Amino acid sequence: MNKNIRIYIAGHRGMVGSAIWRALEAKGYTNLIGKTSAELDLRNQQAVADFFSEEKPSVVIDAAARVGGILANNNYPYQFLMENMQIQNNLIDSSLQADVNKFIFLGSSCIYPKLAPQPLKEGYLLTGPLEPTNEWYAVAKITGVKACEAIRKQFGKDYISLMPTNLYGPYDNFDLNTSHVLPAMIRKFHEAKHSSMSMLSGVEAGKEHLPVTLWGSGTPMREFLFVEDLADAVVFALENKFQDNLYNVGTGVDLSIKELAELIQKTVGHTGEIKWDSSKPDGTPRKLMDVSKMESAGWKAKVGLEEGIQRTYDWFLKNQENFKEVKL
Numbered sequence: 499m500n501k502n503i504r505i506y507i508a509g510h511r512g513m514v515g516s517a518i519w520r521a522l523e524a525k526g527y528t529n530l531i532g533k534t535s536a537e538l539d540l541r542n543q544q545a546v547a548d549f550f551s552e553e554k555p556s557v558v559i560d561a562a563a564r565v566g567g568i569l570a571n572n573n574y575p576y577q578f579l580m581e582n583m584q585i586q587n588n589l590i591d592s593s594l595q596a597d598v599n600k601f602i603f604l605g606s607s608c609i610y611p612k613l614a615p616q617p618l619k620e621g622y623l624l625t626g627p628l629e630p631t632n633e634w635y636a637v638a639k640i641t642g643v644k645a646c647e648a649i650r651k652q653f654g655k656d657y658i659s660l661m662p663t664n665l666y667g668p669y670d671n672f673d674l675n676t677s678h679v680l681p682a683m684i685r686k687f688h689e690a691k692h693s694s695m696s697m698l699s700g701v702e703a704g705k706e707h708l709p710v711t712l713w714g715s716g717t718p719m720r721e722f723l724f725v726e727d728l729a730d731a732v733v734f735a736l737e738n739k740f741q742d743n744l745y746n747v748g749t750g751v752d753l754s755i756k757e758l759a760e761l762i763q764k765t766v767g768h769t770g771e772i773k774w775d776s777s778k779p780d781g782t783p784r785k786l787m788d789v790s791k792m793e794s795a796g797w798k799a800k801v802g803l804e805e806g807i808q809r810t811y812d813w814f815l816k817n818q819e820n821f822k823e824v825k826l
Contacts, residue, residue, distance in 0.1 A: 499736060499737045501525075501526045501527050501528060502527075502528055502529050503527070503529060503556045503557060504529045504531060504553070504554065504555045504556045504557070505522065505527060505529065505530050505531065505555060505556070505557040505558075505559065505736075506530075506531040506532075506553065506555035506557070506558050506559070507519055507522075507530060507531070507532050507559045507561060508533075508540060508558065508559065508560050508561060508562035508585075508589055509560070509561040509562030509563065510530075510532030510533075510561070511532070511534055512561060512562070512669065513665065513667060513668070513669040513670050513671070513725055514561040514604065514665065514725055514728060514729070515532075515559075515561035515562070516668075516669050517667065517668070517669070517725045517726050517728065517729035518559060518561055518728075518729045518732050518733075519532065520726075520729065521726070521729035521730055521732070521733050522733060522736075525733055531553055531555055533549065540562055540584070540585040540588055540589065541581055541584040541585060541588070542588070543584075543588050546588040546589065546592045547588075547592050547595070549592075550592040550593070550595070550596040550598075551596070554596065555593075555596075555598060556598065556599070556600070557598065557599075557600040557601075557602075557736065558589060558593045558598050558600070558601045558602070559601075559602045559604075559732060559736075560585075560586060560589050560590075560601070560602065560603045560604055560642075561604050562585050562586075562589070563582055563585065563586075563604075563635075563639075564577060564578055564581045564582050564585070564635075565635070565671075565678075566578070566671075566676040566677070566678075567676065567677055567678045567679060567682065568631045568632065568713070568779055568781055569675060569676070570675070570676040571631055571632040571634060571635055572631055575634040576634070578632075578634040578635045578638065579634040579635070579637060579638050580638075582635060582638035582639065582642075583638045583641060583642075586603065586638070586639075586641070586642040586645070587641075587642075587645065589601075590603070590642065590645045590646065590649070590657075593657075594649055594653065594655070598655075599655050599656055600655075600656045600657075600736065601646060601649075601655070601656070601657040601658070602658055602659075602660060602732055602735055602736065603642050603643065603646050603657070603658070603659040603660070604659075604660055604662065604728075604732075605639040605640075605642060605643055605659055605660070605661045605662075606635065606636070606639055606661060606662065607661055607662070607663045607664070607721075607746070607748070607785050607787055608628070608629060608632045608635060608636040608639070608782075608785075609623060609628075609636050609639050609640050609643065609661060610622050610623060610785075611625055611626030611627055611628060612626070612627055612628055612629040612630075612782050612783075613626060613627075613783075614626060616784050616786050617750065617786040617787055617788035617789075618746065618785065618786065618787050618788055619746075619788045619791075620661075620742075620744045620745065620746060620788075620791060623640070623643070623744070624640070629781060629782040631779055631781050632781070642659065643659045643661075643743075643744060646658065646659050646743060647659070647743045647744070650743050656739060656740075657743070658735060658740050658742075658743055658744070658745065659743060659744045659745070660728075660731060660732065660735060660745055660746075660747050661744065661745065661746050661747060661787075662723055662728050662731075662746075662747040662748065663721040663722065663723050663746075663747070663748035663749070663785065663787045664678060664679070664680070664720055664721060664722045664723065664785075665678075665722075665723055665724075665725050665728060666678070666680040666681060666722055666723075666724065666725065666806065666807075666810055667724050667725030667726060667806065667809070667810050667813075668725070668809070668810065668813040669725075669813075670725075670810065672684065672685045672814065674686070679713075679720070679755065679758070680722060680758065680762070680807070680810075681810070681814075683710075683712065683758065683759055683762045684762055684765075684766065684807075684810065684811055684814055685814070686710045686712070687710055687762055687763050687766040687768040688766050688768075688811075688814070690707055690708040690709065690710045690768055690770055691707050691708075691766060691767060691768040691769075691770075693708050706770075707768050707769045707770030708770050709770045709771040709772070709773050710759075710763075710768065710770060710771070710772055710773065711773045711774075711775055712755075712759055712772060712773070712774055712775065713774075713775055713778035713779070713780075714755065714774065714775070714776065714778050714779060714780040714781070715774055715776050715780055716754060716755045716756030716759065716774050717754060717755070717756065717780065717783075718754065718755050718780045718781060718782065718783055718784065719752045719753065719754055719755075719783070719784040719785070719786065720752055720753070720754075720755060720758065720784075720785060721748050721749055721750070721751060721752040721785060721786050721787055722749070722758075722803055722806070723747065723748050723749055723799060724799075724801040724803075724805075724806035724809070724810075726801065727747075727749075727799045727800055727801050728747055730797075730800070731747045731792070731797050731799075734795075734796070734797045735797075738795065738796065740795055741795075742791070745791055745792045745795065746787040746788060746789050746791065746792060747787075747789065747792055747797075747799075748786075748787035748789045748799065749787075749789070749799045749803075750786070750787065750788070750789040750790075750793075750799075751786075751803075752784070752785075752786045753803070755780075756772075756774075759772055760772075761803070761804065761807060762807055762811075765804075765807050765808055765811050766811060
């Protein structure tokens with residue numbers, strides 16, 4: 499791959515897009531294009547078409563999306579469906595019209611049926627009902643996968659879809675109203691620990707950390723991928739031609755939400771009680787990705803969960819004054 503090729507990263511300021519930008523720079527790519535949402539509204543079809551006419555990218559990486567956890571998906575179903583479709587449709591169609599030959603579409607493991615066999619294989623797409631708590635986002639992402647597949651089939655272009663499992667890492671969203679489970683836990687345990695310490699002092703403080711209440715039962719199983727591993731997978735997909743259109747990206751290893759909470763609690767140093775609010779939804783019982791197809795192509799995740807959580811918490815500690823909070 500020519501290191502001077504023009505690569506447009508949609509969503510380059512987000513957790514995923516910024517990690518991809520850093521990974522490409524580290525590999526020596528010098529002609530990266532990025533626009534903030536203020537500079538380019540990806541929901542605006544004409545604005546996106548004009549941007550492609552002016553910038554003429556050769557590669558497009560779609561890391562732009564409206565994202566959030568169970569609460570945000572439940573409360574804003576229309577925005578999660580429509581805005582994600584607007585963003586990806588404008589990017590995909592403008593790429594086709596501008597004769598972009600390489601397009602990498604990033605989706606989510608939530609595209610697979612709620613009760614699909616585990617681990618989730620790419621072939622399970624559209625074989626059953628979706629998880630109701632995030633079906634709006636999932637439906638949008640499925641249309642993106644199918645649009646890329648259609649272009650690949652009809653026009654022979656190298657448009658591929660990568661479906662990452664649950665992501666976390668630096669520049670994550672730690673807003674308790676809109677974040678995913680892992681960053682929300684980091685913030686909750688951190689604030690419970692430090693609220694306790696502000697009220698008490700000395701040895702006593704370490705024994706009196708405030709309790710943390712978490713959603714659900716703690717029994718669902720989840721898989722987590724450090725965002726820099728996903729960025730590495732995107733670079734790998736950029737530099738190689740895949741045979742198929744859809745690939746899962748994950749670790750192939752999962753754990754219960756309760757085990758995740760205990761690991762984050764240990765990392766943060768919180769010693770208080772964990773309470774589970776069973777009146778809140780659990781979501782899908784299990785979402786483990788079958789990553790054998792991606793591994794056969796030559797890529798495998800490198801960062802273990804314990805290391806990834808520690809690196810994410812280190813970033814959180816350094817950025818508490820300016821970490822991302824999404825206002826809906």
